[in-house]
Amino acid sequence: MTLGTDFHRRLEQILSCPTAPFDEGLVHASIRETVRRTQGLRASEDADGNLLVTYGRGRPGLVFACHTDHPALRAEGDGTATVLGGMPPHPLEASMLVGARLRSFDPDGPRAQVTRILSSKRPMRVRLRAAGKLRKGQSLILDLPDLRLSGGRLQARVVDDLVAAAACLTLFDRLRRARYRGTVGALFTRAEEVGFGGALGWVRNTRLPRSTTIVNLEMSKALPHTPFGAGPILRVGDRSTIFDADVSLELETVARELAGGSPSFRYQRALMDGGGCEATIYAGAGFRAGALCLPLGNTHNHSPRGGMKMEYVDQEDAENLVCWMTAYTRQHGKLDPVRLRKRLHEALWRRSRATLKRTARRVKES
């Protein structure tokens, strides 16, 4: 399974938009522009600037959710900057940031380099050497390439979570091409990296009923039992919450069917408890929440070999994520978790039923 050309195009579109916590405007503008130019898509924004895009008519019963920010720095106007989000992921690794090259959103704008860690407590504070005048409050991002495809890897300054945003637009493209007549939504939330701000606002504002299925899409640090290239992951929970068992069963049923029909479709199932994700917020608010994620390398741009590098995922894993989302969209509402579970248990029961009966007397009389 290679990366579809449609997905590649959406990745180029979305990953070229600089972003930071509380400064996601360029990503949202790009998505709104796609909605404006695409028949059958609608967009609405809530009071906190979260963006819901809907394909088809009426209210979506299924919404895929992702976040549009990424850890970045905010210039304080006095030669220092505050780090927003976990970059690097652990405060003990703060020194990794020394020497990191930064730029403003405007590629021709001022540049800077981190020279010293002033405080490694969150939010971290660093000293900068700047080339050009930095405005107070200006976002600074790592000076790394937008996107590079090589050796089966998809590398980017921001994989987490803009690859998921591009996957949502590709889902819409594919549904449109297939003349799909149902309804599905994609929710783009803000400020996830600083504590789920956007998602927390959205659950307070939204009028979507709690019966809505929300499948959160994330990138999550690859672990020894969830390697690259073994497929996107059915994330059954994060470090604080187990997600809806029915939604996980539906997602896995669809994945099993896809794997049965095509040897290039692979998936994994795991509790990714290395971090939290927004599905916890949706579950906590009473939605039917599930989650899919991709194994991520150089999480939050921290290379285990030192320094700040591009994040990466496996290209096939990414393509399979979109396949999975598309297939689940088509099946959503048609799958009955009670019947699915019953079918599974019936098959198991048939395996041991006869022997159980045959040996029952002996066990009871012993």
Ligand SMILES: [Zn+2]
């Ligand atoms: Zn993140």
